[in-house]
Amino acid sequence: xxxxxxxxxxxxxxxxxxxxxxxxxxxxxxxxxxxxxxxxxxxxxxxxxxxxxxxxxxxxxxxxxxxxxxxxxxxxxxxxxxxxxxxxxxxxxxxxxxxxxxxxxxxxxxxxxxxxxxxxxxxxxxxxxxxxxxxxxxxxxxxxxxxxxxxxxxxxxxxxxxxx
Amino acid sequence: xxxxxxxxxxxxxxxxxxxxxxxxxxxxxxxxxxxxxxxxxxxxxxxxxxxxxxxxxxxxxxxxxxxxxxxxxxxxxxxxxxxxxxxxxxxxxxxxxxxxxxxxxxxxxxxxxxxxxxxxxxxxxxxxxxxxxxxxxxxxxxxxxxxxxxxxxxxxxxxxxxxxxxxxxxxxxxxxxxxxxxxxxxxxxxxxxxxxxxxxx
Numbered sequence: 001x002x003x004x005x006x007x008x009x010x011x012x013x014x015x016x017x018x019x020x021x022x023x024x025x026x027x028x029x030x031x032x033x034x035x036x037x038x039x040x041x042x043x044x045x046x047x048x049x050x051x052x053x054x055x056x057x058x059x060x061x062x063x064x065x066x067x068x069x070x071x072x073x074x075x076x077x078x079x080x081x082x083x084x085x086x087x088x089x090x091x092x093x094x095x096x097x098x099x100x101x102x103x104x105x106x107x108x109x110x111x112x113x114x115x116x117x118x119x120x121x122x123x124x125x126x127x128x129x130x131x132x133x134x135x136x137x138x139x140x141x142x143x144x145x146x147x148x149x150x151x152x153x154x155x156x157x158x159x160x161x162x163x164x
Numbered sequence: 165x166x167x168x169x170x171x172x173x174x175x176x177x178x179x180x181x182x183x184x185x186x187x188x189x190x191x192x193x194x195x196x197x198x199x200x201x202x203x204x205x206x207x208x209x210x211x212x213x214x215x216x217x218x219x220x221x222x223x224x225x226x227x228x229x230x231x232x233x234x235x236x237x238x239x240x241x242x243x244x245x246x247x248x249x250x251x252x253x254x255x256x257x258x259x260x261x262x263x264x265x266x267x268x269x270x271x272x273x274x275x276x277x278x279x280x281x282x283x284x285x286x287x288x289x290x291x292x293x294x295x296x297x298x299x300x301x302x303x304x305x306x307x308x309x310x311x312x313x314x315x316x317x318x319x320x321x322x323x324x325x326x327x328x329x330x331x332x333x334x335x336x337x338x339x340x341x342x343x344x345x346x347x348x349x350x351x352x353x354x355x356x357x358x359x360x361x362x363x364x365x
Binding site for chain 1: 183196217221222269271274275280282298302322323325326342
């Protein structure tokens with residue numbers, strides 16, 4: 001191993017990934033070469049010194065500001081999610097009510113009528129709510145809302161559930 | 165939820181996804197010091213570091229739902245932090261960085277050192293906490309281009325392993341090692357010139 005090779009391998013030497021036979025060769029070289037000894041020592045010292053520039057603790061004032069900011073943003077984010085979820089639940093309920101009403105009065109467009117009638121034939125839970133000529137019930141249970149709201153997904157693309 | 169349980173990454177992630185207030189606090193307590201100091205090491209500016217730290221926590225809270233956990237939590241957070249710092253640096257043109265080539269060691273054709281090497285390592289031992297020296301190192305580190313500086317900061321300043329740095333930066337381990345080695349060679353040479361000639365270039 002010559003000096004150039006030794007310098008090239010210093011990174012491996014210090015991170016411990018050097019192969020044993022190379023480590024031995026490096027040891028042999030160092031014993032005989034003052035220049036490389038100095039190089040190795042100053043390379044190592046550089047590494048150690050540079051760790052000392054690591055920034056000190058975050059100032060208390062900055063930490064408190066940061067903490068308050070993060071807590072505030074987290075609250076806003078949570079509120080956003082809640083608003084989004086509530087809004088979707090309300091929309092789904094409204095959709096189900098409208099579907100049940102229009103199915104009963106026979107005012108649904110043909111595609112939606114077909115999808116709803118098909119579902120009513122296969123789902124005992126929803127069947128009581130999908131009857132032509134019936135009076136729309138005051139409340140629809142959540143499980144039924146879930147089924148009915150999903151029916152819109154079964155329409156062909158571009159088809160509007162209520163024919164608006 | 166005991167705060168102890170929130171020390172576990174998986175529990176913490178689950179609670180963050182569920183939107184628990186305590187989990188945000190636990191996240192902050194565990195990572196704010198590291199995030200801030202990493203940002204400060206890269207950006208060298210208090211208010212920039214603070215803004216980056218804000219961005220990092222907002223990003224983590226918003227994206228925690230899509231974090232798949234294919235890397236460790238801390239390395240995901242470090243990656244967000246490094247990316248945020250780099251974006252900020254791109255925004256403002258930094259001071260001219262030096263070419264590190266002229267500070268690389270020179271060898272003869274036979275592969276021997278072309279000049280003598282002064283051993284100043286003992287000298288530093290005596291005044292390790294020298295403030296001036298700290299400022300000098302800081303200045304030399306600043307003069308490295310981002311390519312080298314970010315690797316150097318993560319590995320040698322923050323003390324992460326080559327594997328961890330490679331995961332955070334999305335570089336191969338050999339690329340990390342090579343950049344780190346060159347950064348150290350550069351800093352060693354600059355420190356040598358400072359120690360032996362006693363002047364800051």
